[in-house]
Amino acid sequence: xxxxxxxxxxxxxxxxxxxxxxxxxxxxxxxxxxxxxxxxxxxxxxxxxxxxxxxxxxxxxxxxxxxxxxxxxxxxxxxxxxxxxxxxxxxxxxxxxxxxxxxxxxxxxxxxxxxxxxxxxxxxxxxxxxxxxxxxxxxxxxxxxxxxxxxxxxxxxxxxxxxxxxxxxxxxxxxxxxxxxxxxxxxxxxxxxxxxxxxxxxxxxxxxxxxxxxxxxxxxxxxxxxx
Numbered sequence: 001x002x003x004x005x006x007x008x009x010x011x012x013x014x015x016x017x018x019x020x021x022x023x024x025x026x027x028x029x030x031x032x033x034x035x036x037x038x039x040x041x042x043x044x045x046x047x048x049x050x051x052x053x054x055x056x057x058x059x060x061x062x063x064x065x066x067x068x069x070x071x072x073x074x075x076x077x078x079x080x081x082x083x084x085x086x087x088x089x090x091x092x093x094x095x096x097x098x099x100x101x102x103x104x105x106x107x108x109x110x111x112x113x114x115x116x117x118x119x120x121x122x123x124x125x126x127x128x129x130x131x132x133x134x135x136x137x138x139x140x141x142x143x144x145x146x147x148x149x150x151x152x153x154x155x156x157x158x159x160x161x162x163x164x165x166x167x168x169x170x171x172x173x174x175x176x177x178x179x180x181x182x183x184x185x186x187x188x189x190x191x192x193x194x195x196x197x198x199x200x201x202x203x204x205x206x207x208x209x210x211x212x213x214x215x216x217x218x219x220x221x222x223x224x225x226x227x
Contacts (some may be wrong), residue, residue, distance in 0.1 A: 001185065003095065003096045003214040004093060004094070004095050004096075004107075005062070005093075005094055005095070005096065006091065006092065006093055006109070006159070007060050007061060007062045007063070007091070007092075007095070008057070008060070008061045008062075008064065008065045008067075008068035008089065008090070008091045008131060008134060009060050009061070009068075009089070009090050009091070009092070009109045009110050009111060009112075010058070010059045010061065010068050010072045010075070010087060010088075010089050010113065011053070011056065011057075011059075011087065011088040011089075011090075011110070011113035011114045011116070011117040011119065012032065012035075012036070012056045012057050012059070012072075012075055012085055012086075012087055012117070013053075013055055013056040013085065013086050013087070013088065013114070013117040013120075014028050014029075014032065014055055014056050014057075014083070014084060014085060014088065015084040015085075015121070015122050016084070017054075017055040017056070018055060020053070022220065025193060028083060031055055031078065031081070031083045032056065032078075032083065032167075033057075035075050035078045035083065035085075036050055036057055036059060036075070038074075038100065039071050039074040039075045040059060040071055040160075042067070042070070042071075043067050043071065047061065047062045047063060047064060048061050049060065049062075049096075051105055051110075053114065054122060056085075056117070056202055057152060058110050058113060058114070059071060059093065060105070060109070060110075064138075065091060065134045065135045065137075065138055065139075066133075066135065066138065066139055068089060069089060069127070069131075069135065071178055072087040072089050072125050073087075073125060073165065075087060076114060076122075076124075076125055077123075081147065084122040084123075085122055086117050086120035086121060086122045086123065086124055086126075086127075087117055087124075087125040087126070088112035088113045088114060088115065088117030088118070088119070088120060088125075088126055088127075089110055089113060089115030089116065089125065089126070089127040089128065089131050090110075090112040090116055090127070090130060090131050091109065091128070091130045091131040091133070091134035092108045092109030092112055092113075092128075092129040092130055093108050093109055094106070094107035094108075094109045094110065094205040095107050101117050108156035112128055112130075112160065113128075114156070115154040115155075115160060116128050116152075116160060118154070119152045119160075119162060124164065125164065125165055126149060126162050126163070126164055127146050127160075127162070127163045127164070128160060128161070128162065128163075129160075129161040129163070131146075131163075132146045132163050138147065139225075144166075145165060145166060145183070146164065146165060147163060147164060147165075147166035147168065148161075148162075148163055148165035149162045149163055149164040150162055159187050162219055173180050214215065
């Protein structure tokens with residue numbers, strides 16, 4: 001009886017695999033198996049399923065989008081050793097069959113991950129919009145590390161909104177938050193000074209602070225929104 005679920009899928013694709021000689025294919029597949037064994041080791045065996053694909057491998061990661069992203073990023077370091085890998089990451093529906101859950105696995109989760117990997121040239125990693133949303137659900141704010149990379153159309157004429165890692169995004173967000181905190185402190189200090197200069201009892205404290213801080217906060221929102 002098929003079992004349906006939603007999970008993250010990392011599709012590791014070997015570039016031009018079908019065009020290579022059989023001996024080279026065997027060597028590359030052995031290298032890929034070693035890469036997957038090492039990079040998936042940090043994920044509990046009960047939380048992952050590894051599947052062979054015709055031109056690579058698909059790793060299904062249950063309930064851990066952050067772990068799936070780390071696995072994909074670490075796997076691509078194998079390119080330095082001569083294995084031409086690209087990675088597509090998706091979060092979607094799957095169907096499992098068989099006693100161990102790894103037999104007869106199908107579903108949009110794998111199909112989209114494979115399509116996304118097709119768009120990526122080694123050693124690039126690309127992720128779908130649904131994966132970015134799943135990352136935001138489990139770790140709000142972590143999704144900013146995936147920046148828009150455009151919209152691609154697969155062989156079935158299905159359009160995919162794609163994202164790629166942006167290492168500077170988290171640092172930029174940190175600077176924006178620091179700016180926000182500084183501006184808010186300035187606004188509150190200014191409001192406090194105005195409060196002390198005003199006649200007592202003329203205006204409630206909270207209303208006065210908000211009134212004095214509003215111009216500073218509006219300017220901050222405008223500047224942060226433009227970054």
